[in-house]
Amino acid sequence: MSETPPHDTADVLVVGSGIAGCAAALQAAREDAEVLLVTKAERPTDASTDWAQGGISTARGDPEALKRDVLAASDGTADPDAVDVLVREADAAVEDVLLETLEIPFDERENGAFDYAREAAHSERRILHVDAATGTHILRPFLNYLDDHERVEVRQDTAVLELITHEGRVHGVLTDEDATGHPVYAGATVLATGGIGALYLRSTNPEGATGDGIAMAALAGADVADLEYVQFHPTAFDGEDPFLLSEALRGEGAVLRDADGDRFMDDYHPDAELAPRDVVARAVAAEREATGEVVLDVQTLEGDFEDEFPGIAENCRDRGIDGYQIPVAPCEHFLCGGIDVDHDGRTSLEGLYAVGECTRTGVHGANRLASTSLLEGLVWGLRAGETVVGCEAKPRVVDAPTLRDSDPALPERFAAEKFRRLRRTMAEQLGLERDPDGIARASAVLRRLKGEVDAYTRTRTSRELYELRNACVTALLIARAAGENAESRGCHHLVTEESTAAESTADD
Ligand SMILES: Cc1cc2nc3c(=O)[nH]c(=O)nc-3n(C[C@H](O)[C@H](O)[C@H](O)COP(=O)(O)OP(=O)(O)OC[C@H]3O[C@@H](n4cnc5c(N)ncnc54)[C@H](O)[C@@H]3O)c2cc1C
Known part of the structure; x- marks a missing residue:
């Protein structure tokens, strides 16, 4: 074989610097692997994790109760075994990484106990948060911690363009560090590239959410699943430059009203504003269409809007909303499916692992329960990080392809x-x-x-x-x-002539 051109090698290569990639990198480094984490993010803010508001769910000592809520929100479509993994490991993962290693200052009550929040479709208060800016408070310390770790190198502003594959095995990636593609060979490659918001006109996601990991994995032959389940958040700001109005607002008492000022969620679901996301999103869209506007009324909150949700209040002021009635509309938010992985983040291709929003673990089924995405990224990141150690990079097994010169x-x-x-x-x-x-x-x-x-x-x-x-x-x-998929379920809501006819008969 000819001399290998300039390249890098790593035992473990992680692609993406959100919570899932950070957790995988952390755990692999704890197991003594040399880890390279590359991310196209120029700043920590270029990841959905940094934008997460409401918080991270715990099981709060009752995994079975959390499991019931996850399964109910998914309309019975989530995989019970995957949900078991999530709920059984939730509290230990939060304790280990977020509380002990990173010392995240989650909000507390005056008596020093955690101020667990409640969100829609959760039967209990079990969500840890820092204001309504939880993601920022988790991700920045996480990246700083990894930056200082002797076994981890973090490379920002570095996009992965292709996977390097040979005879069905993934051997690393090509990055854009030079014009013809810079090879990084790795024993294990972990994709943690996040969601797909950039595929929609209105999304709550950062603009880099272009589905890279899913596309690269699929092009290399990995299995993908449940991709029709694109979740729309019911309450994004209805205007230019949409931003998220966290589910925690409804969990704490905010209500939805139509253009006449009337509440309507009781007509759609017994849990009203706290119904599963897909139900609330469709109700908001229907009422907005029928009456012209839907607002989230935050005057009914148990606490003070400005005090409890300062970041959201500031976003409202920036867009000229001073009062308590915030116009809302549904907006693309999260992908429930993705690269098909097992409970340790293994894909169907040898050498390739995936964690976080770019995956389909089975936890969300057709509809995700609020505040379980950060948790899924954390739990699966740790599990994958432990699984990938011991795979040695083999740079000379395969020559990386080269890319054409760029013409920017x-x-x-x-x-x-x-x-x-x-x-x-x-x-x-x-x-x-x-x-x-x-x-x-x-x-x-x-x-x-x-x-x-x-x-x-x-x-x-x-x-x-x-x-x-x-x-x-x-x-x-x-x-x-x-x-x-001909079955209307969760986020995949089909409107056919038969369903419209059935609805109008029911109305009669
Ligand atoms: C506004 C908002 C609020 C939310 N609130 C909550 C909440 O309160 N609780 C909750 O549980 N979930 C929440 N979510 C969802 C949750 O934040 C995300 O699902 C989760 O953070 C995804 O984590 P991740 O690590 O998989 O991906 P991300 O955090 O999106 O990170 C993906 C990373 O991959 C990098 N990347 C992508 N492609 C490439 C490439 N080709 N090469 C190199 N790097 C690449 C990106 O730059 C980024 O660093 C919210 C999401 C949004 C957008």
Whole structure:
């Protein structure tokens, strides 16, 4: 074999610097592996983890109660074995990493006990939080801790573009550290690349959420599952530059009102504002359509809005909302499915692991319970970090492919225009409600778009073009999954002629 060109090696390579990637890196380093964590984030804020508001669920000593709530929110579709893993390990993971290692200052009551919050579809107060800015308070200390760890190297502003595969095994990745692709060979590669919000016109996610890990894994032949279950949050700010109004607001007493000032959630679910997310999101959309506006009334909160939710109050003021009636609309928020993994984050490809929002662990089924995503990332990150040790990098087994030289000037315009088309298609046909014809039309548009992107990238590359390619691939996979699932359940809500007829008969 010829001399190996410049490259890096690591026992364990983690891609992504949210809670899931950080947890995997931490645990692998604790097990004495040399860990390289690469992230395209330029700042810690470029990860959904940093934006998480409401908090992280614990089991608060009662795993069975949490399990019941997770299963109920998923409408019975979550995998009970995966949920068992989550609920059994929840308290120990929070204690070990967040309380003992990172010493996160979760909010306490005056008596020094934790101020556990309640959120929609939780039967108990069990959510740890710091104000309503929990993600920031977890992620920044986590990254600082890893930065100081002698076995971990963190490389920011470094995008992974392709997986290096050979005979069905993943041997590492190509990053964009040089124009023709910089190989990083690894014994184990852990994808922790987060969600897909950038595929939609309105999303609560950071703009880097382009589905990279899902697309790269699928292109390499890994199994993916449950991709039709795209979760829409019921209460994002209804206007330019949407932001999230945490579920914790409704958990603490905020209510939804239509344009006439009337509450309506009682008509949709016995738990009213505390019903599962998919139910509330569809109700908000329906009332907004019928009456013109829906507001979240925060005057009914048990505590003071400004004191309890200062970050959200500031976001409202920045957008000119001074009162207690905040206009809301549903908005893409989370992907319940993703790269199919087992309880230790193993994918169907040897050498490839995945954790966090880019995966389908089975915990969420068709609809996720609030504040279980940070927990899932933490628990699966730790489990994968423990599983991956002992895999040695083999840089000379396979030569990494090289990329074409990049031409950064043109792609930006091309990528922006194609992204616009992709987002419009996803929002119109693969949103809160879908119908089979719309899904088929979306698939056709997305296939054409992917063809145009493939043709264009035959002669050029750039980070943006890879993100666009990944967005196209992931969008197509979502459309395909939606087209193949004829059952309306959770976040995959099908509106067919029969269902509309059945609804109007019921109304009669
Ligand atoms: C506004 C908001 C509020 C939320 N509130 C809560 C909450 O209160 N409780 C809760 O449990 N969940 C909440 N969630 C959901 C939760 O925050 C996310 O699901 C979770 O943080 C995902 O963690 P992750 O580590 O999988 O991904 P992320 O935190 O999104 O991190 C992904 C990382 O991968 C990097 N990356 C992506 N592609 C590449 C690539 N090609 N190369 C290199 N790096 C790459 C990104 O830069 C980023 O660093 C919220 C989400 C949002 C957006």
